[in-house]
Structures are given as structure tokens and as C-alpha cells.
Amino acid sequence: MNPENKVPYVVSGKSFTAVAINCAAKAGEWIKSKLGMYKELNTKYSPHDLVTEVDKGAEQMIxxxxxxxxxxxxxxGEEGVEPGPAASAEAVESVxxxxxxxxxxxxxxxxxxxxxxxxxxVSIALAHHGEVIVGVIxxxxRDELFVAEKGKGAYVHGKRMSVSHETSLADSLVGTGLPADxxxxxxxxxxxxxxVAPHVRNIRTAGSAALHMAYVAAGRLSGFWEIGLNAWDLAAGSLLITESGGTLTDIHGNPYHLAVRHxxxxNGRIHNELxxxxxxxxxxxxV
Structure with a gap:
């Protein structure tokens, strides 16, 4: 542990985390190289739920x-699951x-x-008997790599992350999304x-649940919520948040697990109020 951020966090060898980092970095650079060059745009669950051959190619690579x-x-993987909440729930159940x-x-x-x-x-997590033990986003x-290992903290740019210090919604910047459903x-x-809007400093809806959760872990957002997400949206970010000292539950306050969708x-300090x-x-x- 390194609370003063003086020594960079280094992963070496063929550990689970090293493989996750390698996969995320390689896929991410390939995806970035395809920006504005995708050939085929399709919809999945709704006209607002988009997929390209770049999504599919990146998943195959990983x-x-x-x-x-x-x-x-x-x-x-998201692209290996049929669209819709029922299929997503079945996919989580199957593993x-x-x-x-x-x-x-x-x-x-x-x-x-x-x-x-x-x-x-790019969001990659590894679960062991249902518990997330590695999370990489x-x-x-921005060439930003967010990494967490169970019990070893969470890091960005090799430096230890910690959640924000706001104690009330009134002082908080929070994130959410506009679901495709x-x-x-x-x-x-x-x-x-x-x-929520009248009670917080402001709300951001930037369009990537995984990055929103990484931003909670990094202290850039005080909180995040959304209705109708899936395991692949949440798993990596879940570990980043808890290893940064934050709190993650479902919308009813129950502990997070892989089947949570809401x-x-x-940061933990505003959780009950939110x-x-x-x-x-x-x-x-x-829900």
C-alpha cells in the first residue's frame, strides 16, 4: 500500500492483472485506430443500442x-450475449x-x-467464484488505465486512487446515464x-457507465447510479470503487453481486442520502 503515491504500482509477469492490462491496452489502441472508420453500424435491443464490427472485433481479440x-x-462478453435484460440475466446465471x-x-x-x-x-474484470478479484478499465x-486488485488497492497512472470527500449531496457532482431501453x-x-438534480451540485451523463464508475473511484465524481445495466458494465468498476474506499450497492442498498442491474x-459518505x-x-x- 502506498497512500502517499510516491512509488508507482507495477504489475509484472503473467498474473491475472497483467493479462487484463495487456488485453485492455491492446484492444483500446486498436479501437482508437478505428475511430471514424467503422464500416457497419447495427442496433441491438433498441434503435439506441448500437454495435459496430469494432465492438465485435475487440471482444474477439480480448x-x-x-x-x-x-x-x-x-x-x-457483451457481444456474445443476445440483447435484452432476460438474456443478460441468463448469461450471468450460466457462469x-x-x-x-x-x-x-x-x-x-x-x-x-x-x-x-x-x-x-474497455472494461475487463475477473471473478473468482463470483467475487471480482481484478478490475481494469x-x-x-486519454490513455488512462484504471487498475484494481482485490485487497491491493486501485490505481490510475500507477498512483493510488481514493474516493472524494464530499459528505452531502449538495456538494456533490454525480453521474448517471440515459439507458438504451x-x-x-x-x-x-x-x-x-x-x-436527484435539485439536491446535488450537478449531474453528468457522459455515456460510459464503466468510466463513470472509474471516476467515482478516482474522486472525480462523488456518486453514480443507473437503472438497467449489466455485469459487463459494472464488474471492473465495482472493484475499483471498493478498493478506493467507496461503496457500491443495488438501488435498494443491498450488497453488489454480478447479477445487480440497478x-x-x-464515496460512501453520501451513499445513504443518495x-x-x-x-x-x-x-x-x-425495480
Missing amino acids: RKLIHTHFPDHAFL KDAEYVWIVDPIDGTTNFVHGFPFYS YDPS RDFALPLNLMSIQA PVAS LATLKASGAAQS
Whole structure:
């Protein structure tokens, strides 16, 4: 541990974390090289849920690299799962008994990538018997690598991260999203935004849940919540937050696990107030 940030955090060898970092960096640089050059744009669950051949190619690259080192490990990637909440829940259920499972979102923020808006990321996590033990989020646009190992802290640019110090919503900058599910998740999240907005300093909806969670871990956001996310959106960020001293639950305040779809993350200090505000919005009662 290095609270004064004097010694960089270094990963070497073929450890789980080294492989995750290597995969995220290689995929991220390839994705960045394709910015503005994708050939095919398709939709998945809704007209707002986009996928390109770059998403699919990046996931294939990550899968191959991981299985080169750990051929017996299970793999849960966004592009390998049918669209929709039911299919996502089934996919998580299918790997619940795996000793090791890699959980990957090759491009978290595909809509941003498509529009050239530089806020998207590669998210890679490794869970052991359902507990996340490695989390890596890479932002190719800023060349920022967020890394966490269970029990060893979380780091960005090799320096130890810690959550922000705000103690009230009134002093907090928080993040959320505008879900692609226009029928269920979006109306509920808009309801929650309307409830939270008057109580916080401001809200950011930048379009990558993984990066929003990394920003909570780094102290750049005091909190984050969203209705209707999936394991690949959350797994890596979950460890970054807890290893940075933050708190992550579902919208009802229950502990995080891989099947959680409605997360609330914070620096811990504003968590109860944020949960209470979301509960008062009515959104929590609907999920």
C-alpha cells in the first residue's frame, strides 16, 4: 500500500492483472485506430443500442488473448450475449458456478465511439467464484488505465486512487446515464434524475457507465447510479470503487453481486442520502 503515491504500482509477469492490462491496452489502441472508420453500424435491443464490427472485433481479440494464457477460464462478453435484460440475466446465471470468469465490455460507450465523442472505454474484470478479484478499465482517448486488485488497492497512472470527500449531496457532482431501453429503464432513470438534480451540485451523463464508475473511484465524481445495466458494465468498476474506499450497492442498498442491474455507487459518505433520494423518486419501488 502506498497512500502517499510516491512509488508507482507495477504489475509484472503473467498474473491475472497483467493479462487484463495487456488485453485492455491492446484492444483500446486498436479501437482508437478505428475511430471514424467503422464500416457497419447495427442496433441491438433498441434503435439506441448500437454495435459496430469494432465492438465485435475487440471482444474477439480480448477473448483470444485471455484464452491463450487461461484456456480453462469462462468468458462473459457483451457481444456474445443476445440483447435484452432476460438474456443478460441468463448469461450471468450460466457462469455462476465457474471458478474463474472474465467479464468483458469491449467498448463501453459505443454511441460515443460512433459519434467521435471521446468518452468510451474497455472494461475487463475477473471473478473468482463470483467475487471480482481484478478490475481494469482503459480509456484510449486519454490513455488512462484504471487498475484494481482485490485487497491491493486501485490505481490510475500507477498512483493510488481514493474516493472524494464530499459528505452531502449538495456538494456533490454525480453521474448517471440515459439507458438504451426506452420502454422500461429510461423512464425510471429520468424519474430518478428529476428527483436527484435539485439536491446535488450537478449531474453528468457522459455515456460510459464503466468510466463513470472509474471516476467515482478516482474522486472525480462523488456518486453514480443507473437503472438497467449489466455485469459487463459494472464488474471492473465495482472493484475499483471498493478498493478506493467507496461503496457500491443495488438501488435498494443491498450488497453488489454480478447479477445487480440497478447500481448505486458513491464515496460512501453520501451513499445513504443518495439511496434515500432515489427511493423517494419512486424509481427504486419499480425495480
